Each structure stands twice: as structure tokens, then as C-alpha cells.
Amino acid sequence: MNIKKNICIALLLGAYGFSASAQQKEYSWTNLPKIAQPVFKKDTVNILKYGAKPDGMTLNTKSINAAISACSAKGGGVVLIPQGLWLTGPIVLKSNVNLHVSRAALLQFTNDKSQYPLVEGNYEGHPSPRNQSPISGTNLVNIGITGDGIIDGAGGVWRAIGKERLSEAEWKMLVASGGKVSENGKTWYPSDSYLKGMNEKEAIYLKPGKSLKDYEDMKDFFRPNMVVLTNCKKVLLQNVTVQNSPAWCLHPLLCEDLTLRNVRVRNPWNAQNGDAIDIESCRNVLLEGNTFDAGDDGICIKSGRDEEGRKRGKPTENVIARNNVVYRAHGGFVIGSEMSGGARNIFVTDCTFIGTDIGLRFKTTRGRGGVVEKIYVKNISMKDIIGSAILFDMYYGGKSVLDGEGNKVANTKTYTADITTPQFKDFYVSNVVCDGAASGLLIRGLPELAIKGIHLENIVLKTTKGADISEASNVTLKNVYLECTDTKPVVTIENSSDIKLDGLKYTNNADVLFSVTGDRSKNISVINTDTSKAKEKVTFKAGADSKAITIK
Template sequence: MKNLKSAILMGLVFEVLLLSCSAKTVKSAISNSSEITDSLAFINYFKVKMPIIKTPVFRKDTFDILKFGAKADGITLNTKSINDAIIACNKKGGGVVLISSGLWLTGPVELKSNVNLHLKRGAILLFTPDKSQYKLIEGNWEGKKAVRNQSPISGTNLENIAITGSGIIDGNGDVWRAVKKDKLTESQWKKLVASGGLLNADKRIWFPSDSYLKGDQTKDAGVIQPGKSLADYQDMKDFFRPNLMVLTNCKKVLLEDVTFQNSPAWGLHPLMCEDLTLKNLTVKNPWYAQNGDGVDIESCKNVMIEGSTFDVGDDGICIKSGRDEDGRKRGMPTENVIVRNNVVYHAHGGFVIGSEMSGGAKNLFVYKNSFIGTDIGLRFKTTRGRGGVVEKIYISDINMSDIAGEAILFDMYYMAKDPVPLAGEKADAPKVVLLPVTEETPQFKDFHIRNVVCNGAAKAIFIRGLPEINIQDIHFENIVIQSDKGVEISEASNVTFKNLSLLSTKTDHLIAVGNSKQISFNALKPLADFKTLLNLSGEKTSGVSISNSTIPAAKEKVTYSLGANSSSLTIK
């Protein structure tokens, strides 16, 4: 019996090692007992089975781009040399395409199956600012088919591919982006305007060209209209900013150790890929970079994001699955994803789901991540029209500090604006109306969030569902948050809190519950004085309970409004 138990334990350990390690790092991972312990603790607590992610294997044959005519002088355009090396490697059965130390200017690079593009430390792969090198293609943008410029790095229908090494891949994104005045200092703004380009009517947004401005002012500019060809979009070409790397329908993909930076739009965009590993990456974009996401995993299956660092202009680590009808027709959820041991610095959200989640998302396992200075920590967003079901989300051991907005946010009224309003902007609350449930109605349910510590946020937790389908079955355990404001819940069902500690210092009421039912607080611990413990509002509010919480005069510190009354609350 003892031997059987040992064998089972070793099997679990081996499974964890397989899902977490590329072939070359299995040996070192075996000695990392803390990593194994963390993974087993997560598996045992949630009673889940995490995926095993297959990783690519390559021949040792090496194809040095120098032998194909490449020059590291920062002037020579090495597009042909690099792509010729990749093609030759592929035709010979695969191997390594080597980019040595140096500054390599290039146009778009197209990956091929069985090729590991390896950048040695000191290598900078710099993509040309000459936009004519990037042809217009029929691509994908924010979950829909759309006109785009060819991405600096791309691959379609490939298998067994990698980008590895300690080098840097730079997308030269500044030549592509529009920039808002409020995101720069006065001197930065003056320098940008003096560099060329043009301003919009109110002189608060800088555009790099007339072509970009025309696209910005054209409704649904990138939508491919019936009867039109790509040539018909040429006068708006600059508007269709490419993502730095797009991999479409690829299998067994490894991105390891590389720095990806300065993307024109999203950084890394795997679309409909399977068996994808992102390990020890650094992804950087300027904080003012519009749509400057770190990584957007869209409609992918069996994914590991591990040990990576993100400091970007939009969402950090984001899960997507298509937008509206296009996403529902595709019908490919993002599923079986492990996100662990990552750090996110500046970003709109640390770990994010949505808003393009129309194909759904499930079986996401997120643990041992840190968010420092993000606008929102855990950010889950959607809106009517999307449809899609997000469920079976397991999150544990999250550390946060200096969060500008909400530490944890669920919002089904996403409005495609910065989560923290800029100077002069106003974020009005949406008008709540009851609509019929259709295939366009999105759903968030079955989330499990535990062991979260946040030192500093504007608001602790914000949950805003829809009246026709509430956010439901959300479970929190062992949460400690220091914030200005506390917890706000509306249009939600079956939300449980166990061991919730709140240090909120700038709020009239610690917790607000509106038009929600079955909301329970077990072992609630206020860590600062408060005027009102709980505000209940709305005729639909019922089944709110507080138990195992020593709060003097708790009943006297509850207020009711908009039809809620004392029958909706139980204090034990």
C-alpha cells in the first residue's frame, strides 16, 4: 500500500513536470520542490485535473542568418535573408535558425513548421518603420475578421515551432500608434507634435498620418465589405496596426526567454492554437500604447504562461475567444490554461478575461501571480451582444500592490474605455434595463478565488451583472484587501465570502449589495472604522447573510434603500 501511494504521488509529480517544462528544463524542474508543492496543493484543494501541454522538439541542425546574407548594421533590411534561412531550415526537416548578437533590421518574418527561431543574448531584431514593407492582409482584430497590416512575426497552420533565446524583438510600435495628450507629460507631448503627424479636431490626440486619421474617422473601417478588395482599403492602411506576433491555428508552440517589446498593437496573439507554452518571457510596451496588450490568448487549448514579466499599455495577460456573432460561430472556447508565477506591472488588468469572449472560456488555472501598479488586478469584462459562457475558473495565491482601480472586478457593462478615467473623462454608470435572454447574453459563473492579498486599491471588489442573467456562483476565500472603498455587488446570485478582511478608509459603507440574492459573508473582518457596515438596495435583494463575524452593533449599522428591507438580511 505504501509503495502504491508513492507511485501515485510520483505520477502526479511527473504530470506536473510535463505540463510545466520544456524538454531542456525537465531536469532542473525536478529539483524545484517548491514549484511541485505549489502545483500539487492547487490540484488537491480545487480537486481539478490540469492539462498536460505538449512541447516541440527540434533537430540540432543550425542555420545562421549570416550565411544567408544578413548584416547586423542596423541599416540593411534583412527580411529576405531571415526568411530564406527559415525556409531552408524547414525544407531540411527543421532545426534552429540562429540570430546572433547584433542589431538586425528586418521586415515581416514568417515562421515555418519545425523551426526554432533562436535569438542569442545581445541580438536585437528590429522591425522596420517603413510601413510599405507590411502588406495588407485579411486578418483578425478584436475577435472579428478584419483588414490588417501583416504582423512583424506570423505563422499559420504550423506545427512544432518556437522562438527562444535571450534576445530582443522590437516592433517599432511608435511609428504606428496614435497617442492621447493626457497620457504624456507636457514636454513629451510637445516633442511628439513637433515630430510631424497631425492632431484631431480638439487637439488632444496625435495621429502619425492622414491615412491613420481617415481610418479612425471611418465607422467599421477594418470590416471587409462585400465586393471590396484589400486595395480598396489602401488609403487607410496606417490605421490597421498589426499585432507584434500572430500565430494562427498552430500546434506545439514554445516561446521562451525572449523579450518582446514596442508592439504596434497587441503584443503576442496566439489564435486557435493548441499546446502553447510561454515561459520566462518579458513583454514590454509603453504605458501610453493604445491596445498595447501583453498577450491575448484567443480560442486556444492547452496553454501554459509561466515565469513571465509584463509591463504594457493595456491588459497584461488576457483570455479571449472571439467577438459577438463571429466568435459564437467559431465556437472555440479558450480552455485548459495554466497561468502561474508571473509578474504584471503597468497594465489595464493583471489577469483578464474578455471582453471578446463570445466563444467562452473554461478550465483556467491561475496561481502564484503578482500584480504591481496595474489599473485593475483580476479583471473580468464583457457586455451584451457577446454571448458566451465563462466558467470553471480557479484562482489562488495572488499578490497585488498599488492598484489604481479595483483589486477584483466583474463587469458585464464593459464600455471599451480605460478602466481608470483620464483627466477630464467621466465614467457614468450604465442605465439598468431588463432585456430578454438570447444567444447574445453573456454569462460569468463558477469562479473560485482564494488567498488574495492586496496592499492598496481604489476599490476592493466590484461585481456588476445583468438583471436577465446574474453573475453567479462566485466564491471567495481568504481575501485581505487594503483599499479606499470596500465591496460593491449588483445583479449577482450565490456569491460567498469566507474570511474576507477589509481595510477600507474612504467609504460611507463597507459593503453595498443591490438587487442580488444569496450573498453570504462568513468570518467577515473589518480592519478599520466604518460608518455603515452594509447597504442593501433593490426589491430583488434577498438571502444576504453575515455569520461568524464579531461586529459590535452590526444590525444598527445596516441601511436599506430602493425597496430592500430587513427581511433580506440574516446576522448570525
């Protein structure tokens, strides 16, 4: 545990009058998952022995893969990447091998895309043609990628990018390098092949009756995830820096007993789909001491998308994420939106998010199905969050049926809950401090199935807007301080029930403390809260009953 960070959070919470006993509530923290660690033989194979050359020009693909195969065949050990700049194509890991990248080593993947053949891969839970990943491994046991060196995926040659995401000088240099510019002059594409794939409807999926050869003319479109480990057991990634990935950076899929320790992921802020790590349908996972600077989500939990994910039926479960730092990503810690196989028993503690779009981000949408439950989060520090500090959103990529005033949008379809309806329930979030965000808390459920069991305790949110709770039930906010500049209102509760606000603190002289909206809002209880500091305590809109809220 990060003792200094815990002390700082405790002092800040104490300054706002929050009790120590509340801070120490443990929920299920006393019984954390156990993650088995790999063990490697000490035998070491230097890639120099297999003819590798660190001159930055020699393609060392065969030499490195030969060293890995030979090491595995002899029972495993360490394959050493020593000092130097090592140019290479795709590397395939083998069981019982620890690929060790020395501190002074740069493992540089080639920008020659012809070196990456099309393979049958996975995209958001669906079979998909992909270029072979720079590093991959399938059905392995006891594998590692360690060392203090750098692994670079040459992602810039793979990714499209908008002109607005570059400086004028960067844009001119990129256009001069080749590729294609869109007709409106606003987007750069790597090649005609990329454009063909982008314009081909559903090209991303491997359709029945088609082979990989059918996709060769749009090969560049199928950007590889950088490190893909599929159905592997006892996996260790430690100390290395992995950067500049073509798409997702680290993608463990269907793995068990995965440890990521003191790893650094560096992707440009404008890297398309540049997620740091996407943990998909894995169990028994430990992420500790890592630093992520990503172009998309930072730490992301997934389990497949829609029907394919439900058929797979493999939740991501038993995950510990502690002492991690995330910069600039779309989300600091994220679950979804591809969570159709479910997620459960997730423990997040002692993490820091700086400059991310959203801090704690839980997202899904209709059609996904799946259940996300038993999620425990505590001791989180955030600064300069662009959007919401804490977000629960079941309309990812879509719009709510409400217009912002609690009124249904005209001609809105009515939905009935079924197997395709996603569920969020039983979240416990405590000891969170956020200094700067557009909004503090957004909970947005579905009319046909509310978000249930969201419990927030000991929270300090210094933001523009306060809290917005919509289509939710059994929500508790205890010892929450909403210091917001927009106080019209501080808290909006929309078509939600069984809402308890205990010890709420808010900005002095707030315009409106509570806005209760919608005729289905009921059983809202406010206790231990000084409502006299607000100019107006409650407003009611869109058919809300004045009896829906009780203030004691």
C-alpha cells in the same frame, strides 16, 4: 510553485486569523491540464549564411526568411539570430523551426510601413484588413521563438497618442517627427492615411464584396499585432524580450499546446492597444515565469466577439498561468471582453500585479453571449492597484441600469436573456492579498441573468472602498478582510440573492457594515462575523426588505 511567496501569503493570512485548512482547499488543482511541448532538431542555420548583415541599415527580411524556409525544408532545426542589430521587415515562421535570438542580438523591425503589406487578418474575432505582422505563422506545427535577445516592433510610428500622455518635451519631439496633430491640438496621429481610416465608419472590418485594395488609402490605420500565430500546434516562446508592439504584442489565435515561459513583454504604459498577450480561442496553454509591462491588458483571455465569436464556437480552455508578474497594465489577469466563444478550465496561481488599473479583471457586456466558467485563482499578490482589486463586470463599456442607490434609471429598457446574454459562473478565488486599491471587490451582473457561483476565500483587501455585489446569486465570501477607509458602507448588496458572508473582517468602527439595496435582494446570510465593531449594522434602500439579511 513559488514556495517563498506561498509562505508569505500564508503568514499574512494567518495573521488575520485565517485557518490553514481553508488555505489548502484545492478545488480542481490536483488535475491540471497537460500541455505538449515542441521538440526541435539540433541542426542550426545561421542567418549570416544567407547574407544577413548586422549593421542596423541593411534590410534583412529576405535573408532571414530564406534561412527559415531552408531550415524547415530540411526537416527543421534552429535558425540563429547571432549578436548584432538586425534590421528587418516581416518574418514568416515555418513548421519545425525554432527562431533563436541570441542574448546580444536586437531584432529590430523597420519603421518603414511600406514593408508591411495589407493582409486579411482578424480584429476582435472579425475578418479585418491588417498590415502584415512583424512575426507571423499560420497552420504550423512545432514552432518556437527562443533565446535571451530582444525583438522590437517599432510600434511608435504606428500608434496615435494623446498629448496628456507625454511630457512637454516628448510631445514637441513627436510633433517635429512628422504626422498630424488634431484640430484641438490634443492628439498626434501618424499620418493622413491613419486619420482617414479612423474617420471611416467600420473601416476596421473587411466588408463583404470589398478587397484589400479598397483599404489602401487608409493603410496606416490597420496597425498590426506584433506576433500572430494562427491555428498552430506545439508552440514555444521562451526567454525572449518582445517590446514596442504596434498594437497587441502576442496574439495566439486558435492554437493548441502553447507554452510561454520566462518571456518579457515591454510596452510603453501609454501604448494604444498595447496588450501584452491575448490568448484567443486556444486550448492547452501554459504561461509561467513571464514578466509583462503593458500599455493595455497584461494577460488576457479571449474567444471572439459577438455573433462571429459564437459562430466560431471555440472557447479558450485548459489554461495554466503561474509565477507571472504584471506591471502597469489595464488588468493583471483578464478574461474578456471578447469572450463570445466562452472560456473554461482556467487556472491562475502565484502571480503578482503591481500598479495595474485592475488586478483580476473579468469583463463582458450584452451582445457577447458566451459562457465563462470553471475559473480557479489562488495565491495572488497585488500592490497599488488603481481601480478594483477584483472585478466581475457585465457592463464593460456601458452603464448599469441602477443609479448607485439601487433605483432604476428612468426610461431604462428591459432585457430578456437570450443567446446574446453573456454568463459568468463558477469562479473560485482564494489566498489573495492586495495592498492598495480604489475598491476591493466589484461584482456587477445583469438583471436578466445574474452572475452565479462566485466563491472568494482567504482574501485581504486594503482599499478605499470595500465590496459591491450587484445582480448576483450564490456568492460566498469566506474569511475575507476588507480594510477600507470609506465605510459608508463596507459591503453593498444590490438586488442579489443567496449571498453568504462567513468570517468577514473589516475596519474597526466602520460607519455602516452592510447596505442592502433593491427589492430583489434576499437570502443573505452573515455568520461567524463580529458586527459589534460597526456603528450601524445594516441599512436598507430602494425597497429592500429587512428580512433579506440574517446575522447569526
